[in-house]
Amino acid sequence: MKTIDLDIQYAEYFALKQYEALKDKSVTALTTLDMGTGAGNDFLGWQKLPSETPADLLDRINKTAARLRANCDYVVCVGIGGSYLGAKAVISALSNMFADFYGPKPNEPKVLFAGQNIGEEYMSELSKLLEGKKFGIIVISKSGTTTEPAIAFRMLKDQLEKQAGKEAAKDLIVAVTDASKGALRTLATQEGYETYVIPDNVGGRFSVLTPVGLLPIAVAGFDVTKLIAGAAAMEEATKHPGDDNIAQTYARMRNALYESGKKIEILVNFNPKLHYFSEWWKQLYGESEGKEGKGIFPASVDLTTDLHSMGQWIQEGERTIFETVISVEEPCVEHRIPEDAANLDGINYIAGKRVDEVNKMAELGTLLAHVDGGVPNIRIKVHTLDEHTMGQLIYFFEKACGISGYILGVNPFNQPGVEAYKKNMFALLEKPGYEKETAAIKAKL
Numbered sequence: 363m364k365t366i367d368l369d370i371q372y373a374e375y376f377a378l379k380q381y382e383a384l385k386d387k388s389v390t391a392l393t394t395l396d397m398g399t400g401a402g403n404d405f406l407g408w409q410k411l412p413s414e415t416p417a418d419l420l421d422r423i424n425k426t427a428a429r430l431r432a433n434c435d436y437v438v439c440v441g442i443g444g445s446y447l448g449a450k451a452v453i454s455a456l457s458n459m460f461a462d463f464y465g466p467k468p469n470e471p472k473v474l475f476a477g478q479n480i481g482e483e484y485m486s487e488l489s490k491l492l493e494g495k496k497f498g499i500i501v502i503s504k505s506g507t508t509t510e511p512a513i514a515f516r517m518l519k520d521q522l523e524k525q526a527g528k529e530a531a532k533d534l535i536v537a538v539t540d541a542s543k544g545a546l547r548t549l550a551t552q553e554g555y556e557t558y559v560i561p562d563n564v565g566g567r568f569s570v571l572t573p574v575g576l577l578p579i580a581v582a583g584f585d586v587t588k589l590i591a592g593a594a595a596m597e598e599a600t601k602h603p604g605d606d607n608i609a610q611t612y613a614r615m616r617n618a619l620y621e622s623g624k625k626i627e628i629l630v631n632f633n634p635k636l637h638y639f640s641e642w643w644k645q646l647y648g649e650s651e652g653k654e655g656k657g658i659f660p661a662s663v664d665l666t667t668d669l670h671s672m673g674q675w676i677q678e679g680e681r682t683i684f685e686t687v688i689s690v691e692e693p694c695v696e697h698r699i700p701e702d703a704a705n706l707d708g709i710n711y712i713a714g715k716r717v718d719e720v721n722k723m724a725e726l727g728t729l730l731a732h733v734d735g736g737v738p739n740i741r742i743k744v745h746t747l748d749e750h751t752m753g754q755l756i757y758f759f760e761k762a763c764g765i766s767g768y769i770l771g772v773n774p775f776n777q778p779g780v781e782a783y784k785k786n787m788f789a790l791l792e793k794p795g796y797e798k799e800t801a802a803i804k805a806k807l
């Protein structure tokens with residue numbers, strides 16, 4: 363099956379010298395990644411997940427998903443960051459955009475998310491929705507100690523046990539966590555929940571192709587075997603260095619643009635289903651590259667929506683940005699604009715056209731306008747939004763991220779900066795063990 367296409371013709375011109383100069387560095391980065399000789403090499407397990415995911419793991423995931431689908435109207439996935447965004451991205455890309463308004467059907471629970479914020483209204487409103495309803499929980503945390511999902515899980519577990527009884531609740535909770543470490547592992551063992559393991563050598567933001575993403579995606583009714591097959595096709599296509607390796611080319615081009623002064627990359631879509639894919643991508647690149655005072659700032663827009671809010675800035679603001687556009691060739695459905703006899707709105711000139719034909723012209727018009735305005739444009743073309751495509755996109759961006767981080771000269775697999783806010787929050791909440799930090803932070807207030 364054909365993989366996604368990468369087009370750099372509208373970016374090359376802006377950083378040709380830098381792009382040429384990065385050729386050898388991009389080959390070295392790819393080789394370093396493949397050989398596992400670079401920084402963070404204890405977190406490279408994601409590289410072979412597609413080709414090495416055992417069929418019996420997928421079978422078990424499908425069985426668990428079928429059980430939750432049969433017994434729940436709602437399944438709440440509890441997790442944050444890498445333990446949330448991948449599943450949310452894939453489910454949003456593949457779901458009917460108005461699915462939530464149709465309400466749950468037998469064997470088709472609604473997949474909801476919690477633990478990705480500490481919003482009191484969010485938790486209270488979720489709890490109200492679940493009152494008296496049949497629901498299950500998938501709690502996901504690699505470390506098993508993250509505060510946001512721990513709070514949400516405690517509240518939801520309490521509600522589920524009260525509604526369904528402790529014994530029945532046990533069968534409606536599945537934990538995805540480390541094989542042996544962390545509070546969630548201890549709790550799951552003690553309570554007797556079904557569990558899935560997040561491999562030691564796969565970091566949070568690279569974990570969507572483990573049960574972290576696969577289980578919620580299967581519960582939402584999507585084919586995880588096809589998702590993995592798409593990722594495997596991309597694993598194969600991005601193995602060897604060369605001009606036809608699209609992950610290497612993308613990593614090389616974005617670094618060339620960065621060196622030429624383009625410090626912000628905007629991931630652009632013309633399909634609102636990809637909104638959360640951009641959120642996943644921002645974590646992947648932001649946490650992987652934003653360190654040691656370096657790194658492209660990852661931003662995103664949904665077009666044409668944001669052309670009416672951010673369009674002015676993109677067209678004429680500071681010329682420090684470039685765009686990477688995910689272009690979807692074929693929508694999954696056909697929907698045409700009707701003729702109107704009175705034509706008072708003046709749009710009969712596009713009557714009879716598919717909505718997407720107009721969207722495509724908006725896309726082309728935007729590309730040309732932005733390039734004319736000094737915004738380099740990288741284009742990623744996918745055929746249609748299905749599981750195979752999503753698998754390809756996920757692996758493509760992960761592989762390119764590893765290569766790009768090595769070109770930039772950072773360890774793309776750690777995230778030391780994420781700890782700073784946690785330390786302050788624990789000190790402010792007077793968590794036992796943080797007495798010194800509490801005294802120090804209080805002295806600053």
Ligand code: PA5
Binds near residue numbers: 442443505508566568
């Ligand atoms: O990429 C990462 O490692 C982080 O963003 C984590 O995914 C996030 O903090 C959640 O961590 P955990 O799965 O340990 O709860």
